[in-house]
Every structure is written in structure tokens, then in C-alpha cells.
Amino acid sequence: MSNELETKTLLEMQRRMLRIRYFDERASKMLKRGLIPGALHTSIGQEAQVVGACMALGDADYMTGNHRSHGHPIGKGSPLGPLMAELVGKATGICKGKGGSLHLADFSLGSLGESGIVGGNIPIALGAGLSSKVLGNDRVVLSFFGDGAANQGSLYESMNMAGVWKLPVVFLCENNHYALSTPAHTVTSGRIVDRAAGFGIPGVRVENGQNVLAVYEAVRDAVDRARRGEGPTLIEVMTYRFREHSEGLKLGVDYRDADEKEQWLQRDPIAIMREWLIAEGWATADELDALDNEVLDEVEAAYQFADSSPYPDASVAFEDLYTEVAGAGR
Amino acid sequence: MSIMTYLGAIGAAQREALTADERVVLIGEDVEANVYGTTGGTGKSRAAEGDFLQTFGRNRIRNTPISEESIVGAAAGAAMTGLRPIVDLSYSSFLYMAMDQFVNQVAKNRYMFGGQASMPVVFRSAMFYGLNTGAHHSDRPYPMFMNVPGLKIIAPASPSDAKGLLRSAIDSDDPVLSFEACPLWGMKEEVQDDEYFIPLGVGRTLREGSDVTIVAISGGVIEATAAADALAAEGVTAEVFDPRTLVPLDVDGIIKAVEKTGRLVIVDPAHRTCGAAAEVSALVAEHAFSSLKAPIVRLTAPDMQIPFSPALEKQMYPKRDGIAAAVRTMLGLAGAAA
Numbered sequence: 001m002s003n004e005l006e007t008k009t010l011l012e013m014q015r016r017m018l019r020i021r022y023f024d025e026r027a028s029k030m031l032k033r034g035l036i037p038g039a040l041h042t043s044i045g046q047e048a049q050v051v052g053a054c055m056a057l058g059d060a061d062y063m064t065g066n067h068r069s070h071g072h073p074i075g076k077g078s079p080l081g082p083l084m085a086e087l088v089g090k091a092t093g094i095c096k097g098k099g100g101s102l103h104l105a106d107f108s109l110g111s112l113g114e115s116g117i118v119g120g121n122i123p124i125a126l127g128a129g130l131s132s133k134v135l136g137n138d139r140v141v142l143s144f145f146g147d148g149a150a151n152q153g154s155l156y157e158s159m160n161m162a163g164v165w166k167l168p169v170v171f172l173c174e175n176n177h178y179a180l181s182t183p184a185h186t187v188t189s190g191r192i193v194d195r196a197a198g199f200g201i202p203g204v205r206v207e208n209g210q211n212v213l214a215v216y217e218a219v220r221d222a223v224d225r226a227r228r229g230e231g232p233t234l235i236e237v238m239t240y241r242f243r244e245h246s247e248g249l250k251l252g253v254d255y256r257d258a259d260e261k262e263q264w265l266q267r268d269p270i271a272i273m274r275e276w277l278i279a280e281g282w283a284t285a286d287e288l289d290a291l292d293n294e295v296l297d298e299v300e301a302a303y304q305f306a307d308s309s310p311y312p313d314a315s316v317a318f319e320d321l322y323t324e325v326a327g328a329g330r
Numbered sequence: 331m332s333i334m335t336y337l338g339a340i341g342a343a344q345r346e347a348l349t350a351d352e353r354v355v356l357i358g359e360d361v362e363a364n365v366y367g368t369t370g371g372t373g374k375s376r377a378a379e380g381d382f383l384q385t386f387g388r389n390r391i392r393n394t395p396i397s398e399e400s401i402v403g404a405a406a407g408a409a410m411t412g413l414r415p416i417v418d419l420s421y422s423s424f425l426y427m428a429m430d431q432f433v434n435q436v437a438k439n440r441y442m443f444g445g446q447a448s449m450p451v452v453f454r455s456a457m458f459y460g461l462n463t464g465a466h467h468s469d470r471p472y473p474m475f476m477n478v479p480g481l482k483i484i485a486p487a488s489p490s491d492a493k494g495l496l497r498s499a500i501d502s503d504d505p506v507l508s509f510e511a512c513p514l515w516g517m518k519e520e521v522q523d524d525e526y527f528i529p530l531g532v533g534r535t536l537r538e539g540s541d542v543t544i545v546a547i548s549g550g551v552i553e554a555t556a557a558a559d560a561l562a563a564e565g566v567t568a569e570v571f572d573p574r575t576l577v578p579l580d581v582d583g584i585i586k587a588v589e590k591t592g593r594l595v596i597v598d599p600a601h602r603t604c605g606a607a608a609e610v611s612a613l614v615a616e617h618a619f620s621s622l623k624a625p626i627v628r629l630t631a632p633d634m635q636i637p638f639s640p641a642l643e644k645q646m647y648p649k650r651d652g653i654a655a656a657v658r659t660m661l662g663l664a665g666a667a668a
């Protein structure tokens with residue numbers, strides 16, 4: 001199946017996964033050094049799940065995401081500089097310094113925003129699907145959310161409405177097995193993917209969520225189906241976050257089993273793809289090393305861009321609430 | 331001009347907007363069957379022909395499941411991507427089901443994303459107070475939403491305002507909540523048939539007077555004008571001012587109206603604490619303190635839930651007699667106690 005993909009596409013997948021990895025590693029270091037204020041959640045370990053899904057979309061397609069937020073716009077192709085500047089709170093940030101790590105958005109690429117409210121923006125994706133259908137513009141919407149969010153009612157209201165209206169929405173559950181410290185199986189009755197059946201829509205589970213091609217293929221099929229007007233799909237991707245829920249979080253107890261963690265760490269999506277690319281003759285080790293360095297340079301440039309950008313003028317805090325300055329009020 | 335009811339004027343504004351702009355869609359529970367009387371041909375039930383569903387089609391007129399959270403969020407998402415939805419939420423008590431979407435998505439997205447999003451969406455709801463529907467259907471919740479930066483709020487108190495304000499709301503690129511007072515549903519007056527737009531943030535003066543200023547909100551407006559008319563017969567003239575929209579609020583209009591008389595009574599059918607009347611009172615204290623000849627009086631619903639029995643509910647909202655009595659007391663007129 002993947003043979004039909006061009007080398008370019010395959011290498012682009014690897015490139016975007018590397019972007020997420022190195023961006024997040026850099027951001028984590030910056031947070032530790034006090035250069036990034038606030039909270040920060042990395043997608044390290046989940047790169048295949050993010051990139052495989054994003055690469056199945058076209059440029060005009062929409063995407064929404066959650067607090068584990070940097071990977072989504074990066075996966076969609078957003079340039080790193082304005083994202084990094086946003087994390088630092090600079091004027092050149094993608095949201096002018098008003099969103100921060102949890103609220104990245106790049107509307108120029110259909111990234112309609114990440115949400116700090118777990119499950120809160122699933123209905124936004126539903127609405128983007130509604131506009132696509134009413135306007136007939138052929139756009140598909142990808143909604144990322146976690147296993148934790150899968151227990152919010154907003155998902156079920158939205159799956160129902162998307163199902164009954166046959167909206168072009170792909171609901172993608174990033175099942176990294178934990179919602180903060182809570183193991184999914186202790187708070188989730190049944191399998192998340194099976195909930196699709198209740199709404200009469202397809203449910204697909206990607207067991208090997210560390211394999212970018214497996215994710216890509218599942219999401220591509222759902223996107224094709226959505227574009228044909230056949231409605232939504234629920235996809236559950238099994239994955240794992242390699243780091244703590246958020247950077248700097250220190251809990252007294254380790255809620256994750258050491259063996260379990262070790263087994264997952266062996267399944268690094270970037271290493272898996274690298275090996276496969278070499279084994280299948282799509283790229284040489286040297287070429288992939290060069291790609292590594294290119295991305296490291298990109299991240300360095302993003303850092304420099306963020307670092308050298310000015311902080312926003314204080315007046316910016318008072319802009320963008322409304323499209324126009326509100327009426328006659330004082 | 332033709333005679334329209336308050337409800338008919340809302341329907342007329344929606345029809346105009348749907349006709350004027352293909353991007354306008356209307357979603358909500360039971361809108362296809364015109365259960366609430368604003369999505370039909372004429373009248374309150376489903377018309378034989380010419381209702382919204384027949385006129386604009388199923389793509390643009392959509393019955394929703396009873397899923398307020400996702401209705402509101404979906405309207406926001408649709409507004410962020412090219413549609414201009416009108417959402418009929420029926421009773422305003424149901425807005426609480428979607429509080430997260432209103433507060434965390436609708437109000438914040440444009441700001442959080444640095445102006446990348448615009449949110450041209452209108453959320454209509456009816457305040458079924460005074461109709462013996464009990465505590466779960468009688469809310470007047472606009473003050474809560476006044477406390478959420480990013481939302482605009484209209485509270486029309488007449489058919490012509492309902493039509494003109496709703497048109498402006500649908501035309502706005504920002505989210506607007508329309509709170510419609512059911513006690514006004516049957517109110518009739520001459521309304522312009524042509525399109526017209528009443529700007530948000532501009533109040534209107536209903537009565538001119540020099541003894542006292544009554545700032546009245548939503549369903550309080552007809553009670554205030556009735557009180558002013560009764561007082562006029564006694565030789566007391568009241569300036570009656572309706573801000574019409576709560577966000578933006580016509581602060582200059584309110585201040586001018588108060589400065590004219592030096593006395594202020596505020597009439598507001600919503601709850602008292604942190605309410606619209608409290609806000610008006612604070613603004614006047616801040617900006618027109620030196621012109622006040624008497625303490626400000628707020629006439630509001632008490633901080634109490636709404637009881638079902640007509641015998642109990644009727645005392646809960648400010649009425650014309652109470653307003654007139656409050657004015658007499660303020661002016662120290664004989665018989666004030668009566």
C-alpha cells in the first residue's frame with residue numbers, strides 16, 4: 001500500500017516527526033531555563049500518530065486539537081518560528097502572544113486552534129464540518145483528542161450530529177493510555193473505538209500507533225470516505241507519551257509501570273520509520289542524518305527567531321476581543 | 331410599514347437575513363416545524379407554505395438533536411469557517427448546558443488566536459419568565475453573560491427594535507446573544523417592512539422628563555413607560571431610557587439621561603446581585619455622581635428562585651405600580667406609602 005507513496009511524501013513524514021521531536025525537546029529545555037512561561041505538554045513519543053493523521057489531509061482541510069498542542073500545527077505544516085515565538089510570548093507569535101503553548105492555531109493552514117479545555121473543541125470541529133457541507137467546499141476536518149477527552153459528553157453529542165448529518169469529520173482519539181495520572185482502563189468502560197458503533201459510524205483502531213504509515217493509511221481511508229460524502233469516522237490510535245504529562249510535573253508516585261514504559265520507549269516512532277526507510281531503500285542512513293541536521297537547524301532558527309523577537313506592546317492585550325471596537329461604552 | 335408582533339418581527343429579521351446572505355443558516359431544536367413561531371410563514375404553527383424549511387431548504391434550516399453543548403460549539407466552528415449561523419436555543423434556561431462552549435470557545439477563540447478567528451454567530455433565546463413555567467424555564471440570564479468579555483448582548487424591548495437589532499446582530503462579525511422577553515411576544519406595533527439596522531450600543535429614549543430618569547431593560551421597558559404615563563397624569567415627568575443592548579452598553583446615553591434629572595431608578599427583571607442594574611448603577615456612580623440628588627434605586631427580581639404558582643410568581647419582577655411608587659418615594663411625594 002505504501003509503495004504508491006512517493007519518496008518525497010515518506011521523507012516528509014519523517015521530517016515532520018523530527019520537527020515535532022526536536023521542537024518539543026528544545027521547548028522543554030527552554031521551559032527549564034525559564035525562557036518559556038506557563039505549562040507545556042510535549043508530543044514526544046506520539047509523533048507517528050500526529051503526523052500520520054495530518055499527512056492524510058490536504059492543505060485546505062481543517063484540524064483542531066488539544067492541550068498536547070505543538071505537534072498538531074507542526075504536523076499540518078506550520079512554520080516553526082511563529083510557533084516557538086508564541087510559546088515564549090513574543091509579538092511575532094502565531095497568536096501574537098495571546099495564546100501560548102495550549103492555544104496554538106494557524107488559520108492559514110486550516111489549524112483552527114488547540115484547546116486547553118479537555119473535550120471542549122470537539123464541537124468546533126463538528127461546526128467546521130457543517131460549514132464544509134453547507135458551503136460544499138469539499139474540506140475535511142480532523143479532530144484530535146485524548147483518551148481522557150473520550151469521556152466527555154461533547155464527543156458523543158458531536159459524533160451523533162456528525163453521523164446524522166453525514167459531516168466530513170474524522171474524530172481521532174490519541175489513546176496514550178493515560179489522562180494525566182489516570183490509566184484509561186480505570187475510567188473507561190469498554191473500548192473507545194467500539195463507541196462508534198452506537199452512532200452507526202465506522203470505528204477503526206490503529207493498534208500500531210507508533211508506525212506512521214499505519215496511522216496514515218487509516219486516516220486516509222477515513223478522509224476519503226468523508227470527502228465522498230459518507231460521513232464521519234472514529235479512529236482510536238494506540239500510542240504512548242514518552243515524557244511526563246506536562247514538562248516539569250513531578251508526582252510523588254510513578255503511576256506508570258516501569259516495564260510498560262520501557263517497552264513503549266523501545267517503540268520510538270522516529271526510529272521505526274528510519275529503519276523502515278533504509279530497509280526498503282527509500283533513503284540511506286546518510287540522507288536521513290542530513291535530514292536530522294536540517295531539522296535541527298530549523299529548530300535552531302525558530303529559537304533564534306523567537307529569541308530575537310520583541311515582546312508585544314502592552315496595548316496588544318486590549319486588541320482582538322471583537323472585530324470592531326465595541327460601541328459607545330466607556 | 332405593517333403591524334408586527336415582537337415574535338413576528340424576529341421572524342421577519344431572520345427571513346430577511348436568510349434571503350440576503352447565502353451564508354446565513356438557522357439551526358436549533360424544532361425549527362423545521364416552527365414550534366416557537368419565528369421560523370414559519372406567518373403565525374405560530376407550521377404554515378401550509380412559505381415556512382423557512384420550504385423557502386430555504388434543508389441544507390440551511392436544520393433541526394438539531396437536544397445537544398446544546400455541541401449545537402453552540404458547532405455554530406462557533408461553522409462561524410469560524412465561513413457560515414453565519416443563527417442558533418435558536420429556545421429557552422434561555424438551556425444556555426447553561428452550553429456554558430463551556432459560550433465562555434471557553436465562543437468568547438475566547440478570536441482573542442486567544444490573536445484575531446485569526448472571527449465569530450459571526452447569533453444565539454437567540456427566549457426568557458419565559460412571568461408565564462408560570464417554574465424555576466427551570468424562567469431564567470433571565472443575561473447578566474452572567476455580560477461578565478464574559480467577547481460576547482455581545484442584545485435585549486430588544488419592542489417589535490421594531492427586535493427586527494432592527496437582530497439584523498445588526500446577524501450582520502456582526504462577532505458573537506451576539508439575543509435575549510428575547512416572552513412577556514413581549516404578543517406586543518404589536520408598526521414596523522418598517524424594508525431592511526433596517528439598529529446599531530448595537532445605541533439606546534433609545536421612550537419618554538422625555540425632568541423629574542426622574544428610569545433606565546429600563548428588556549421586559550422592564552413596557553412597565554417603565556406605563557409607570558411614566560401614570561406619573562405624568564400626576565404631574566411628574568420621567569425620562570425613560572432603554573439601552574437596548576447590554577454589550578456594548580450605551581453608557582453615554584445613560585449618563586446623559588441621568589444628568590438631565592439627577593435621579594435614577596433602574597428597572598431590570600433579572601436577579602439583583604452583579605446584575606445589569608448593578609452595572610448601570612455603578613457606572614452612574616462613577617461617571618455622574620455629582621449630578622445625583624438622591625440615592626440610586628434598583629428595582630429587580632430578588633435573589634430568589636422563581637416559584638411556579640401564579641400567586642407566588644407575580645410579585646417577582648418589577649411592575650408598573652411598584653415603579654411608580656418607587657419614584658413617588660424618591661421624590662418625597664404624599665401618598666408614596668400607598
Ligand SMILES: Cc1ncc(C[n+]2csc(CCOP(=O)(O)OP(=O)(O)O)c2C)c(N)n1
Binds near residue numbers: 068116147150179245
Ligand atoms: C475540562 C477539563 N478538565 C480537566 C482538565 C485538566 N487536564 C488537562 S489535560 C488532562 C488529561 C487529559 O488526558 P487526555 O485527554 O488523555 O490527553 P493527554 O494529556 O493524554 O494527551 C487533564 C485532566 C482540563 N484541562 N479541562
Ligand SMILES: [Mg+2]
Binds near residue numbers: 147176177
Ligand atoms: Mg491520554
